[in-house]
Amino acid sequence: MINQLANLNWISVLLAFIVYNGIGALWFTLLFAKAYKISLGKANEALPNNPIFIAGPAICTFVVTLTSAILMYALNIQSMGGMVEFCLLIGIGFLVANTTNIAINPNIPRPILYSAISGSYHLVGILLAGLILFLMK
Template identity: 65%
Template sequence: MLQFLTNLNWVSVLIAFAVYFVLGGLWFTLIFAKPYKASLGRDGETLPNKPIFIVGPAICSLVITVTNALLINALNIDTVGGAIEFALIIGIGYLVANTVNIAINPNIPRPIFYSVISGAYHLVSILIASVILVLMK
């Protein structure tokens, strides 16, 4: 599978990564800022803005995007419909499921609400990123 690394269109990977990462910034700080804070039990608070909260998600988004590009190439997905089907399977099967699993702990006061907000972000992001990866393959 690693031989596919040399066959990737790295421009498409970087564009898909940028969309994934920037959408996350917008999703959690502008679009769903209030509901996100409420899901964390931190209504009305200003959430900390340390470098780890920017660098960490950037690295994770990049790893997810590269992994998706590898899988898309290995599975020979070359249509938008195939990209959407792939994104729904991976998005729901891994990203959303993992988000729900992470949320179900005593530190997240509203785990289902958190799961909906964060899981939806990952699902939308992987849909967009997968379509970009296939269109620019």
């Protein structure tokens, strides 16, 4: 793994992270802000703006982006089709599935809506990140 970290194009990892994270900022504060608040049962409330709610998702997105880059290099993905297949596998198999699993708990009153909003964000985000990682490999 150390060897794979040394061989990564870190500029592509950083750019992919910035795009993935930036999409999240737009997704949850502009594009789907109202539906997201409804999914959380907080339609008429302001969501907390504590540092953990900004830094935490950013750190997690960086880890997902870095892990995806490592796997793309390790699997030697050479085609656009291979990249799309990889991102769909990671996106649906891990990110959407895990988001849905997290949503299904008593603290999220609209788990399917939450999963649709957050899961689709992760699917779009990983596809865009994967595209950047692939093109800048």
